[in-house]
Amino acid sequence: MSKTAIILGATGSTGTELLKLLLADDRYEKVKLFSRNSVNVSHPKVKEYLIDLFKLEDYAADFTADVVFCCIGTTKAKTPDENTYHKIDYGIPVAAARLAMVNNIPSFIVISAVGVSKDSRFFYNRTKAEMQEAVLAQHIDNTYILQPSLILASRADNRLGEKIGAAVMTLLNPLLWGNLAKYRSIKASTIAKAMVWLDNNSYDKQIITSDKIVQLGA
Template identity: 50%
Template sequence: MKKTALILGASGLTGSYVLQKLIADERYDTIKLISRSKLKDQPAKVSQFIGDLLDLEQFKTDFIADEVYCCIGTTKSKTPDKTLYKKIDYGIPVSASKLAKINGIETFLVISSIGADKNSTTFYTKTKGEMEQDVLKQNIKNTYVLRPSLIGGQRHEKRTLEHMGLKFFKVIQPLLIGPLKKYRIVKAETIATAMIHLANSNQQQTNIINSEDIQQLGNNN
């Protein structure tokens, strides 16, 4: 029996790779996108639901799938207002996990970040840690929290500071060995491949997937 996947953030870097791969994957006959604006030129297996992601309750009746891929995220430079930042990076994934639980979805995958820690004194890593904690509280049967390092790939929007950081890390990549290996850049496509592999691994579990493991899963599948 073929499956239905639901993607939040399909217009973003990693989410767009998840979408491309699921379209090509014969295990799926329906892909639902929940987003602020419509993506053009999508095949018949893609259904789009347009609205405000900060109010996911409006999508409750359509929030039905076998798997949820939550690829939502913003940056300090893109969203300098901390209140709005938290509504996006914390609020959307947590609301999505609650809807998934209510609607009986058994597989939920969400992208977090390396260094996520609810006890952190840094707002951004603390926000990610709090998001993880409250997603895991939903006790969805198969929950995968992915914590990539810097995400590499060609973005549509300009992110100057992130671009500079990526250039720096590309230069020092060969030096990131041993315990520093976890800081290596992870390609967005690698993350997408890892997510789809995990969703189809038939392992009933809750897992934190660290950056090195994302690399391994994404490069070997």
């Protein structure tokens, strides 16, 4: 059966890789993109909805599919205001999960981050943890939360600090074993492959750490 997929965050590093995979995959007949900016991709599968993502509920009638891939996320550097940060990293994924539940979409796959905790002293980690809890509370049949470590990708807006961090993590990766393996950096393309795999296979865990994402993305 041909599927319809929704991508939130298709202009980001992982969303871009995911879109490429879905367009090349015959299992997917239509790909709906809900975003603020166009991906500038002309393809018969693609239907774009250029909207205010903070008002996602206004587009409930169009939010129908077989799977939602949520690749939404920002950083403290890009979004220093905590209120706006919370609206992006918590508000958008949770609104999408609620719409998926109401519209009987059976699969919801969302990107979180490694090391999140509601008890963390870091606002970023607390926000992601709250998002995970709210998404799981929707009880969508096939819910998967991916917790990647540092995501490696070619970005036009890469800052010097991000480039240095990526270089350092690449050197450290071989030293991270056992319980530390989940802190290895990971390619955006690997995360995208894992997301597609999860949509088409059964997996026994809902929360998937970076080391397991690498295995699924292989």
